[in-house]
Amino acid sequence: MSVLINVENLGKAFRTYPNATQRIRSWLGLPTRNVKDIWVLKNLNFQVHAGEAVGLVGENGAGKSTLLKMIAGTLAPTEGGIQLFGEVRAILELGMGFNGEFTGRENARHGLSMMGMSAEEADSLLPEVEAFAEVGDYFDRPLRTYSSGMQMRVTFAVATARRPQVLIVDEALAVGDAYFQHKSFEKIREMQRAGTTLLIVSHDRGAIQRICDRVILLEHGEISREGDPEVIMDYYNAMLANKGNQKHTVHSEELEDGRVATTSGTGEATIQSVTLHDANSGDPIEIATVGQEVELKVKLDINEHIDQLVVGYVIKDRLRQDVFGTNTHLLDQVLENPKPGQTQCYRFRFTCNLGEGSYSTSVAAHADDTHVRHNYHWKDLACTFEVVNANKKRFLGVAWIPPELIIEPNSGDTP
Amino acid sequence: MIQRALAIARYWWSYRFFVRSAIRNDLRARYARSKLGLLWALVQPLAMVLIYTLILSHLMSAKLPETDTVYAYPIYLMSGMLAWTLFSEAVGRGLGIFVEQGELIKKVAFPRALLPIIALGSATVNGLALLSMMLMVFLFLGHWPDLHYLWMPGLMFLALWLGLSIGLLFGLMNVFFRDISQAIPVILQFLFWLTPIVYALSMLPPEYHSYFSWNPIAKLTAAFQDVILYRRNPTELHLVYLSGIAFIFTALSAGLYLRVKHELADHL
Structure with missing residues (x-):
């Protein structure tokens, strides 16, 4: 060129x-x-x-x-x-x-x-x-x-x-x-x-x-x-979050598969681990099947005194488009004044209504309902997993929304 | 070296439609939304001529020797006004060009050297309009042009070039020191009255005449008066002198431009 x-x-x-x-x-x-x-x-x-x-x-x-x-x-x-x-x-x-x-x-x-x-x-x-x-x-x-x-x-x-x-x-x-x-x-x-x-x-x-x-x-x-x-946009977004805070740092590290994960934050609370489990057995999994009951487990260390702790996650598809995201503020379970030195464990249980493909989660710990102010720790590509279709009919897309099908002869009076 | 010059020339030549379009826009923009348009550019100098004629003609007419028309004073006044208007308008154009075109300079990449050419072009059109208007008045007064008018294109160019070269130098400085664009009109006003336009040098006591020899604009107006009123050749040496001054100011403007061009757009 x-x-x-x-x-x-x-x-x-x-x-x-x-x-x-x-x-x-x-x-x-x-x-x-x-x-x-x-x-x-x-x-x-x-x-x-x-x-x-x-x-x-x-x-x-x-x-x-x-x-x-x-x-x-x-x-x-x-x-x-x-x-x-x-x-x-x-x-x-x-x-x-x-x-x-x-x-x-x-x-x-x-x-x-x-x-x-x-x-x-x-x-x-x-x-x-x-x-x-x-x-x-x-x-x-x-x-x-x-x-x-x-x-x-x-x-x-x-x-x-x-x-x-x-x-x-x-x-x-x-x-x-x-x-x-x-x-x-x-x-x-x-x-x-x-x-x-x-x-x-x-x-x-x-x-x-x-x-x-x-x-x-x-x-x-x-x-x-x-x-x-x-990669650059992830890094840039992390850099923007909690700007002006001296303690705020941004890191990028290359994962084994060549992807680059960005983490950032001021460090009052840090994400220790993010793992996916089968909801019934509790076993850690890397591959989920469509419709399986799963649990996203987030372990955090509280390092310093903070007023509020909100933990959130976003599931992203292969193209890093957001598929679903929520946080404990939206779920009305904000933790007030957690004790420094403590380790908190958050278990988000959900049905894996996702289509076949590879997914990643970004997890963040922050103070308000968004990560922009008081971003303690934010981790992209925190946990990646595959979804396979084991026991459902073939379908397209990133979401599993099985319809109930009704076919009836057109009587002429339905609009 | 020659190849590079040719390449630049070819680059500029490709912008000839831009120059034409910009001159037309410039003329139209000045009188946009006015019904009489370009006529207004002529009204102002003519109004001045009318006023001075009405007030001063009785006082003056006896004092203009070597003339064969009763309208000697208005014609004298108009020839001087023509020279002055061309010169001072060109100064104004050069002075304002960088600041007025600031937006364009900041946003569009085009050969900057075309800006003075555009200014010269639109000032020329204005000058020609003024000249033809005055010619009509001269004909009306029975003062027919003769062969000496062959000097006119050259004289008009000289007036515009001199004005533009001076205007450009101060126009460049004005980008950095905006006081200059306020000061120049004041200076021009003094210069107008220090130049024999409304009065004639012959009306003043001879001991003062030497004070006018430093004023190049007096030589310019004299040349116009020679051709239009007295129907004689202007003093060639004075024209060479004026061209020399215009050349020096052009060189100074170009030199200053080369020195400041890297930070010109930063200050607009």
Whole structure:
């Protein structure tokens, strides 16, 4: 695969001068004093290959947008460099400098010219832009009369009118109504299939995991992690949970089967073990049959004084989609003031109404009804198990919902 | 080296429709939602000419020697105003271009060097409109143009180039020190009255004449007055001098641009 974007030792600093004199001295090439560089990105190295889709995640201020702008060419790097081997098109923060007084059509035409198109080329693409934007009669009305969603439609339609080799999308997927979000998402997928390389910033985990082959996590202006979307997103979510807490730590460890499990938390309570058992015999199992009565056993150590303890779990399928999840807060059994030093055992009994396949559970111990605040310990891939169909009729899907079938001749009066 | 220059030239050339489209948009945007549109650009200088003519023509007409028309003063005034309007508008365009186009500069990657070309283009169209309007007034006053008008395209270009090159230099500084865009109009106002536009140099005592030799704009307005009112060639040496100043400011603007371009977008 050929390299389309080569980022080498890239850094961006915003330079501040203590006073006007120092700045003017810098213009004249004279030595300056007390010039401070505020580094927002430092020492970035990565490559994007043809046809790849790369997601960029990170907290606000991590430098995602700055990085995209430099690749798009609107901001200049302070050190290092970016080599581009193809036409790059960027949809940055809504808008392309459109003028509210002009109609959608006029703005679209001008927007196409901004990409270096000739008048003929722009005119030949306009009907497609109009059709994709779906703003109806508004296409010939001034842009200032548009809603922000409609402006976004036109902007997106213009930016994607001609398939670029590299498309940069900054949060643009989250704007507009559900219909257009879906439509623009499809358009991006379509371009991806046609060979366009994607570079996407989004806080939408689902979108990232569906589109991207690889995710880069930016932390304080540096690449902190890079790799498989699922793994990085797990890590990133864990990092977000209980942010700002000094004790909070995040670990990733590779399991025997090559999967990466993420654990995080502040450690007031720690998950000692998570195991699956047959509910009747109590024997530990790794394979459950459809419809079997099972028990998920979670053992926790209480390490420090805490006011509340909530324990929850989520069963996830092979694609890490949530199948079912609950916690002791939802079950109205919150433990108040557990004693430090104690070990608690939670046994969640349920009928294994799952379809055939491989499942995993994520388990968390926290204080409130979600893990976002006071996350004591959170463990992904805490317990994995297989479900096989031993004694039921064949069926499809992840859930076992056996129907009762009634067939009767149609008497004509039923609606 | 040559190959690289050619590649850049080809890249810019591919944006010619953008330049055309941007000039058209620029002209339309300024008078969007006004019925008379471009006419308003002409009303202001003409209104000024009318006011000064009404107030000052009796005072002045006797004092303009070497002229053969009773309308010498309004014509003198209009030639100077034409030069001044072209120059000061170009200064304004250059001054505002980076801040006004900030959104575009931040969001879209395109050759930045096209921005001055777009400004020059739209100022030229405005200038031509003003010139044709004034020509109509001259014809009405019975002051027909002669062959000396062949100087006009060159003079107009010189006025625009000089204004734009000065405007661009301060426009770049203005990105970092926004006071500049407030200060320049004030300075221009002084400069207007320090330039023989409303009055003629010959009306002043000779000992003051040397003070005007430092003012390059006085040479510019004189050239317009020579061609339009006096129907004679402008002083070539002055035109060379003005071109030299425009060239120096262009070089300074380009130099400053190269120095600040890496942080320009950060400050917009």
